[in-house]
Amino acid sequence: MNIDRPNIDRAMVTLFFEIKRNMPFEARDELKISSPVIGTQLISIYQKSNDKPLRRLIEEFMQRAGDTWVSKLSQPRKSKPKQARESIVNLIRLTQRA
Numbered sequence: 001m002n003i004d005r006p007n008i009d010r011a012m013v014t015l016f017f018e019i020k021r022n023m024p025f026e027a028r029d030e031l032k033i034s035s036p037v038i039g040t041q042l043i044s045i046y047q048k049s050n051d052k053p054l055r056r057l058i059e060e061f062m063q064r065a066g067d068t069w070v071s072k073l074s075q076p077r078k079s080k081p082k083q084a085r086e087s088i089v090n091l092i093r094l095t096q097r098a
Contacts, residue, residue, distance in 0.1 A: 011064060039062075
C-alpha cells in the first residue's frame, strides 16, 4: 500500500475524469486513476500549468483528499514559465516511471 496516494472516493473519481478531459489530448492516456503516484502527478501538473479551469479541478480533487494534499499544492512553484502541451505529457511520463 502506497501511503503517498490519496484515498479516492466516488466524487473524486468524477473529478479525476473531468481533470483528464481538460488535459491535453496527448497526456490523457498516460494519466491513470489507479496509478500509485496519481497524487504526485496531479500536484506536478497543477504547479506547472497555467490553465485556470484545470488548476481549479485539481484543487477541488485535493481538497477532498485532505489537508495534507492541499498543502502540497501551495508549495511554491519552482518556475512560472508558460508550459507547452508537450511539457505536461513528458511530466506525466516521468512521474509514472518514478
